[in-house]
Amino acid sequence: MNNKDLTIEQICMHLGECAMDHKGAVVTPIYQTSSYHLDSDYEYSRGPAPNFEVVEKKVAALDGGEGAVMVGSGVAAAASIFMATLKAGDHVIMVQSAYVNSRKCLMHLENFGVSYTLVHGKDIAEFEQAIRPNTKLIFIESPTSFVCELQDIPAVCQLAHSKGILVAIDNTCACIFQKPMDMGVDIVMYSASKYLGGHADIIGGIVVANGAILAKLRELRIIFGWVSTPFNAWLVQRGMRTLKMRLMKIQENSFAVAKLLNEHPCIEKLYHPAADDYDQKDLFKKQMTGFGGMFSFKAKDAKEEDYENFVHRCKIFQHAVSWGGHESLVYSIGAGGSIADELLRRSVHGGILRVYTGLEDTNDLLNDMEYALEAFKK
Numbered sequence: 001m002n003n004k005d006l007t008i009e010q011i012c013m014h015l016g017e018c019a020m021d022h023k024g025a026v027v028t029p030i031y032q033t034s035s036y037h038l039d040s041d042y043e044y045s046r047g048p049a050p051n052f053e054v055v056e057k058k059v060a061a062l063d064g065g066e067g068a069v070m071v072g073s074g075v076a077a078a079a080s081i082f083m084a085t086l087k088a089g090d091h092v093i094m095v096q097s098a099y100v101n102s103r104k105c106l107m108h109l110e111n112f113g114v115s116y117t118l119v120h121g122k123d124i125a126e127f128e129q130a131i132r133p134n135t136k137l138i139f140i141e142s143p144t145s146f147v148c149e150l151q152d153i154p155a156v157c158q159l160a161h162s163k164g165i166l167v168a169i170d171n172t173c174a175c176i177f178q179k180p181m182d183m184g185v186d187i188v189m190y191s192a193s194k195y196l197g198g199h200a201d202i203i204g205g206i207v208v209a210n211g212a213i214l215a216k217l218r219e220l221r222i223i224f225g226w227v228s229t230p231f232n233a234w235l236v237q238r239g240m241r242t243l244k245m246r247l248m249k250i251q252e253n254s255f256a257v258a259k260l261l262n263e264h265p266c267i268e269k270l271y272h273p274a275a276d277d278y279d280q281k282d283l284f285k286k287q288m289t290g291f292g293g294m295f296s297f298k299a300k301d302a303k304e305e306d307y308e309n310f311v312h313r314c315k316i317f318q319h320a321v322s323w324g325g326h327e328s329l330v331y332s333i334g335a336g337g338s339i340a341d342e343l344l345r346r347s348v349h350g351g352i353l354r355v356y357t358g359l360e361d362t363n364d365l366l367n368d369m370e371y372a373l374e375a376f377k378k
């Protein structure tokens, strides 16, 4: 059967695994070894290795790519895309509110002769105006992880390809709710630390690509050494078995909490597709089949101490960074005004309260949120 005909469940639970390859073990075991007998298919765990391959086959199949490369983190995935596609003298266009360290990674490449232009990304004309004769890559992240802004993926790809430019996307937030390669994207990356791992216990990254870029990504993992570990790969392999079920529950919780916030008198602005004033509803419906658990809001006339009070009133939503695991989170990003990084301040519209809904009982989350929101009552 062609991988394209497999359901998400078949891919996540079974693809790339065969018990009889592992002495009958129905779960592919952890290959905790650095070296392999040279008569085998493997050599050294900085290169291809069985636990990486299981994850790579699954993620490549989910995206419809020829193959994937698992690396040590999401930012290593972004770094490997830059290193595989760019050289000194090249120019990159990136959406300004892409994950902050992916953006900083690109900015660091200025030291090596790579220039960049940051665009807001909602209007295709911005991409058009930013293109230079030496533009080689457009790096998008849709939706962006803080304020749920989308780029028109087919339009960006059409424009880029008409000028011979590659398009890469950070698809971490959308995950199974969006298939970028079907819309023309050349390279797809994930932080596996989020939904793919799914239990807030690993750091990992994956890049899906085709042809020469895929070969280059594989080579670069060996020569730069931004490798993952067999145990982390095994945890992603395990996490992926429940990926779809988790995302459906996360989505249910996300829409329930967003509905509460949308109608709440203390909320000034909700950044979620369910918000009444969400201005990209048509694009959302066109290119996504659902929405995960990460979104944000601004409270009316709130001060720094109100946001602090809010996060400390939460009993189930934990006050912590990251997202994509089983546990619901809240995180104040410059909410109340204090934020050092000017670009980050702009990309989070001055400051926001980021919410991530995990897998807890929906009513527990609603009750917790309702209680915490009292912090904003005047």
Ligand SMILES: Cc1ncc(COP(=O)(O)O)c(C=O)c1O
Binding pocket: 073, 074, 075, 076, 099, 102, 145, 170, 172, 173, 190, 191, 192, 193, 203, 204, 205, 322
């Ligand atoms: C959207 C997005 N992309 C990439 C990353 C980076 O991933 P990692 O933390 O695995 O390096 C993050 C992480 O926090 C993220 O939220």
